[in-house]
Every structure is written in C-alpha cells, then in structure tokens.
Amino acid sequence: MATVRDVAARVGVSVSTVSRALTMPHMVNAATRAKVLAAAEELGYQPNIAARGLRSGVTNNIGLVIPDIENPYFAAVTKGVQDRARTAGFAVFVADSDEDPRLEEAVVSSIAKQVDGLILASPRADEERVIAATGGKPTVVLNRRFERTPSLLIDNAGGIDQALDHLRALGHRRIAYAAGPAASWSGSERIREVRRYAEAHEDVEIVELGNFRPYVTGGYQAADLAVAAEATALFAYNDLVAIGALERLRNRGIDVPGDMSVVGFDNVSFAELTYPTLTTVDIPLRALGKRGVDALTRHVAGDDAASGDMISSVELRIRQSTAPPADH
Amino acid sequence: MATVRDVAARVGVSVSTVSRALTMPHMVNAATRAKVLAAAEELGYQPNIAARGLRSGVTNNIGLVIPDIENPYFAAVTKGVQDRARTAGFAVFVADSDEDPRLEEAVVSSIAKQVDGLILASPRADEERVIAATGGKPTVVLNRRFERTPSLLIDNAGGIDQALDHLRALGHRRIAYAAGPAASWSGSERIREVRRYAEAHEDVEIVELGNFRPYVTGGYQAADLAVAAEATALFAYNDLVAIGALERLRNRGIDVPGDMSVVGFDNVSFAELTYPTLTTVDIPLRALGKRGVDALTRHVAGDDAASGDMISSVELRIRQSTAPPADH
DNA sequence: ATGAAAGCGCTAACAG
C-alpha cells in the first residue's frame, strides 16, 4: 500500500531518489540510501511491479505454457522452472493448454503482455501462430524444434539407441513399437529414429503397432497388439503407455518380463513404483526446466549465443521389466 | 503492440471512446462500438493488463500457492484452478513453495501485488504470517482451516469413517494407522478422527505406527511396522505412503490383500495403476480447485456469503488392496 | 454519447 511518495515524504527526499536507491543503489549517496532503505522497511514498502513494468518494460515475470500439468512429465519440468525462476527473481505464470492447440495460442497471448519472456513446453500449436501470439516476446521452446526460436531438445536418437541396443543385447529379435500421436513432434522424431535403427540393424525386426494417445489406455491397446504380433518385447514411446501395457499384460496373465519385456521413455516418477518396475529412458526433466529459464534469461538479455539449440543427454534406466526372451 | 491510441486514430474517435467500447459496451453508440471493435480486431489489439490494473485496481490475475507441483495431489488441484480460471478470464501465477513455510511466505508476498486474489493450497506456514504476506488481498484457503479466511475443506471425518467401516466390515480387528507429519493440518485432523473412531468402536483396535513423511519412503517404514505390530490391515493417511507400503510388502513377499489389506487416502491418479490397485478415499481434487476459484471470485466481488467454510464430500473407492483377513 | 484531461505508481530523461 505504501508507495514511493510515502517513502520519499518520510525521508524528505524526492521520489526519484527513492526509486534510484532501490533500483540503482550505487547512484545515490550512501547515507541517504540507508535512510531510504530504512524508511521503506518501516513502511513495509513493496514496489508495484505492474507500474514498474509499465514504465521500464521489465516485469520480472515469465510465462510457462504446458499441455497438461497433471502429466508427471510436465509437472517435473514445471518444478524445475519454478525452482530456477524463484532464485532468479522471477514470478511465473503457468498456463495449461489442455493439449489443445487453439487454447494454447489463446493462453499465450493472454499472458504474453505481462511477462519478460515465455517458455513453451512441448507446444502443440503451429509454430507461426503461436509465435505470433507471443507478440515478439523472447521465447524458448522445450522439447520441440522451432525454425526461428531457440529450442532445448533432448537426445531422442540416443535414447532410442540405448533402449533398442539393450533389448537386442538381451536377445530380442522381434520388437513391437508403440508410437505416439502423429501430431506430436517428439513422437514423430522418435519413430523416425526407430526406423533408422531398424534399417541399421538387420538382425532385429521392428513391428510398428500404430499411433497411441499418451495415456495408459493407449497402453492397453498396444499390449494386445504386441501379443498378437508375437513380439517378445514392447517399446513404448512414453512411460504412460508402457505402464498401461504393464497393467494390461498382467491382467491377461502374461508375465513381464518372462513372456514380454517392456521399455518406456521419460522415466516419470512413477516408473519405479510399477510392478514390475519399468525399464525406461531417463530424461533430466527438472534440469530441462531450469535450463529453459537460463536460456530465457540470456535471451532476454539479448545474448545471441542463446539462439542455438541445446540437446540434453538421456540415459537408459534398466529395471525389472526387461529380460532375455523366453526361448533363450 | 497496438494501443488504444492506435485504435482510436484508426476509427477517428477519442481513446476514451475506445476504452468504453471495450469495457462498458452499453455506454457507447452501437455504430461506433462496432467500428471500434472491428478496428481493434484488425490491428490485433490486446489491452495491456498491467496498465489497466494500474488504473482500475483490477488485474484479472490470481495467484495459486502450492507446496509441491510434482505431488499429483496438487497437480490435480492446479488443473482445476487452471480450468476454471481460464474460463473466468483470469491468468494464474503458480508458486511452488517446496514444502517450506518460509519460502511460502516469500512467494506469497512476491506475487500478491500482481493479483486480485490468492488461493493457498494446504499452506504450511503460520496463519498470521502468511496472511500478512498477502497484503490484505482476498484469499481462499484449500484443505486447511484458517481463523479469519474462507476455507474449502474436505470431509476428512467422513473419509476416515468410510475407510475404517470398510475394513471393519471385512472383519479386520487390528488395524495399523500410518499418520502424516505432525505439522500437517489435514494430517492432524485425520489422526484425531481415527482416534475418535477407535473410541466409538470398541471391537476394533487401532495401532498408531507414528508419523511419516508424505512420500513412498514413508510407506516402506510403515509397512514393516504394521507387519511387526501384527495388524491385518494398514491404513495410510495418504496414497503415496500407501503405495510405498504396497511396494515394500510385495518385496517382502507379503501378499496384499491376502496377508495384509492396505487403504490409502486421496485417490491420486496413480492409485488405480498400482499392483494390486489401491482401495482409497477419493477427494474431488479438480473440483476443489474450481471451487477455490469460484469462492475467490465471490470474495473479490465482496460477497460475504463466501466467508464461511465449505466442505466437499469424499467417497471410498474399493479396489484390490483390501479383502477379509486371512483367518476369516 | 463523446472528448479532454487527470492520474494509477513507477522510472528515465534532463537539469541542476
């Protein structure tokens, strides 16, 4: 409630001196600065960020747009963003687009004017349109490549390699792959890598089961199809689908990993609580969120070194859901 | 980028007419209003919310403070808040306090000035201090009772009753209870209800195992203690602990529900994916978030009917983790 | 029904 005027009146200086003492301390006499700070403290003065932003163009807010906060993948990214933003002095708007491209554009434009920059996690919308919605605000994209916007990617190719190498090393020769929605960027990146792997390794056969929605229900379908295809292993493009498959296979009395090995992707927090625990590719999700804030900070500061893409490495976590096939 | 001036210039009216056409449509001639709206559309005009707030005192932002976004409990509440806030035209600041009372105060005061009101989900901090940090902004508390702040509670007593009635009906007579942290409000509310239940029902014995942190690791300890106490059922104050217990019991070769029944509380999304699936008390988490926004909206509007507490009912979901005890 | 002008709280020129 206290304003710069109140503080100024209390100390007997002008408002600009107060403003300077607060934002450019070195430009003001040490004695007056101390008095101003003391008075501000006493009055419980808190600068009005909106007013400051109106004048200076700096809001100290950032915006984070995610498809679904209940998806543990995005919850982890959000946690990382929150962490780093807090220490960097940013407050963060979080907007959940409900996996809807149109909504995504809408929420982006609704927060764009109140922030210094935006982090778009796995955006579902068209690049042109969503970037237009940012109104030119500095933007960083996570987990998808945009033409003219810095992106933080993860090493999908490496993850696919590690997972399939693992299955091949165990002796699997017929592996089913459950792909993600065709519209998903990382989904299509991953299936491309899977095909590349299949071509490079003639001793294994990859059976493509089709596209599945990123929920456990997708895993139910995938599990049945994998069984019908007589594969000895099922590789799902994300953990939710893998977990659904685990459940479905158990209900059908098919032993994992005895009759079927299952591998996921993401290493969501629940992956080590399933039965059996899930072998999956770990992505440093929180770190991705933190790096997003860092990249955005640099981008806001006009550091063009931030404009390239950055790729985070991933690591296969071998747990109980994989073993050699039965006939070995 | 377009401002009211641009729109005004385009149409050939004054800025105040533009402002009125946008915010008080009935106070302006229908024809000019149409022209203004058309021009605004054409120029892609988006009002600057910060500037509007500076003048009118209304920001159309709300703040949501939660202890941990990676906890699926709070992720669900957040989803509900996001949903309702979006349709109500609010953008939402989300602040994760990392379960730290001091941090909680800090994040509250850092966003308080930029919002019309605040939703505090399961606040960990001292009531006086956190309310002071809101700077008098309308506030609604979820899942904890504050003296002078409207609260949205859930029917813990009813949930405890349903869970224990269920176990008693199955024939359990010696039931272990794993309580939450002593500092947790709903934790202490729940254990009080458990004790009340124990006193009211002389035919069952409740063994209090102690206080556990709300993570799966807490469930590991609780499981061992429940076994040592020779209980036939374990009731955990939340799902995470129950899931940890499930895992620990399975690893020890103790059959659930054959040798030990397990009941949780919250019905987190993962509860139906465990093995066996978890019997637990369902809390309408998303609805709680939505109601929080509604209550806040009324509170902001000065509707004093919003000042009382509201209690959401809960419902036991019986799944595979409970059965009659072995000796039945 | 519309316009002119003031001002929300703050910072950034511009003087001194």
Add this chain to the structure above:
DNA sequence: CTGTTAGCGCTTTCAT
C-alpha cells in the same frame, strides 16, 4: 548526487 518533469497504457471523472 539530487530534484523536476514527462509519460508508460489505460480508465475515469468532468465537461460538453
């Protein structure tokens, strides 16, 4: 080093 002035974009008197 400090004060005065102007103005960010918008809403809101106060006139007309």
